[in-house]
Amino acid sequence: MxxxxxxxxxxxxxVIGDDWTAAAAVAVLIAALDVLAHHSVNAWWLLPPxxxxxxxxxxRRMARR
Amino acid sequence: MSDALLVLSAFLASAVEMVEALTIVLAAGxxxxxxxxxxxxGAAVCVLTVIVAALGPALTALPLRDLRLFVGSLLLxxxxxxxxxxxxxxxxxxxxxxxxAVFVRELERAQSADRLERAGLDWxxxxxxxxxxxxxxxxxxxxxxxxxSTQGSIPLAAAGAALAVVxxxxxxVSVRSPLARVPENTIKFAVGxxxxxxxxxWSAEGAGAHWPGSDAALLGVLAFIIASSFALVALLRxxxxxxxxxxxxx
Numbered sequence: 624m625x626x627x628x629x630x631x632x633x634x635x636x637x638v639i640g641d642d643w644t645a646a647a648a649v650a651v652l653i654a655a656l657d658v659l660a661h662h663s664v665n666a667w668w669l670l671p672p673x674x675x676x677x678x679x680x681x682x683r684r685m686a687r688r
Numbered sequence: 689m690s691d692a693l694l695v696l697s698a699f700l701a702s703a704v705e706m707v708e709a710l711t712i713v714l715a716a717g718x719x720x721x722x723x724x725x726x727x728x729x730g731a732a733v734c735v736l737t738v739i740v741a742a743l744g745p746a747l748t749a750l751p752l753r754d755l756r757l758f759v760g761s762l763l764l765x766x767x768x769x770x771x772x773x774x775x776x777x778x779x780x781x782x783x784x785x786x787x788x789a790v791f792v793r794e795l796e797r798a799q800s801a802d803r804l805e806r807a808g809l810d811w812x813x814x815x816x817x818x819x820x821x822x823x824x825x826x827x828x829x830x831x832x833x834x835x836x837s838t839q840g841s842i843p844l845a846a847a848g849a850a851l852a853v854v855x856x857x858x859x860x861v862s863v864r865s866p867l868a869r870v871p872e873n874t875i876k877f878a879v880g881x882x883x884x885x886x887x888x889x890w891s892a893e894g895a896g897a898h899w900p901g902s903d904a905a906l907l908g909v910l911a912f913i914i915a916s917s918f919a920l921v922a923l924l925r926x927x928x929x930x931x932x933x934x935x936x937x938x
Contacts, residue, residue, distance in 0.1 A: 653895050675912075683927075
C-alpha cells in the first residue's frame, strides 16, 4: 500500500505539482469550453485570459507561503 | 511554424533537464567511480526509451480531437507548473537553481555513503545516476510523447530532445564540471510559456473551439502568454518590495 501511495504521490507531484487549485481551474475552464461548444458558442477567447487569471491567483497563494 | 516550435520546445526543455541530470551524474562519477555512474545513465536511458516507444503509439491511436483535449489539458497543467516556478524565481519569491550548490551537496552525500557492490557495480553510484537521469528524463519523455503525438511527429520531437542531450552532454564532458552558467531560469521561463501556449491552443481545439486564423492563432496565444507572464513578474516584484521594504533598499 505504501508503494502504491508513493507511486500515486509521484505522479500527482509530477503532473499537478504544489498547487492543485490551478489544475482544478484548468479542468473547470475546459469543461466550460466544451459545454459552450455544444451550444454552438465558439469561445476560443475564453481560455487565454482565464488561464492567466488562474495563474495569478496561484502565484499569489504560493508567494504568501 | 508549429514544427519549429515543437523542436524548440523539446530542445529547450531537454537542455534544462539535461543540465540538472548532468550535475547528479558528475557527482556520482567523481565520488563513486565512472563505471557505476555511466551504467546508471545507460539503464535510465533504456527505461526512458521504452516509455517513449510504448506511450507514443498508444497516444497516437486516439482520435485527433480526443488526443488534443487530453494532451492539451495535461500540457496546460504541466506548463503552468513550470511557468509558476519560473515567475516566482524571476520575482524573487523562490531561490534560483544553483548547480554548483547542488553538485557540492550531492558530492558530500555520495562520498559519505557506504560502499555496497552488486553485479560488480558500486550500487550507490549506479542508483544515484539512474534516479537522476530517470527523474529528469521523465519530463523530457513526457514532452516528447505529448508534443510529438499531437503534432503527429514523435521523431521530430525526439530529434529536438536528442540534440539537446548531445549538446549538453558534449559540453559537460569537455568542461567536467556542473554547467552553472547556463541561464536555467530563463530557459525554464521559455519552456513554461511554450507548454502553456500549446496547452491552451490544443485543449481549446479539443473542447470544440475553433481558433480564428487556424494554426496561426498559436502565435497570438504565445504573444499573449509572454506579455502576461512579464506583467505577472512585474506585479509580483512590486508586491514583494511592498512586503519586504528593507530588502528592496539593499
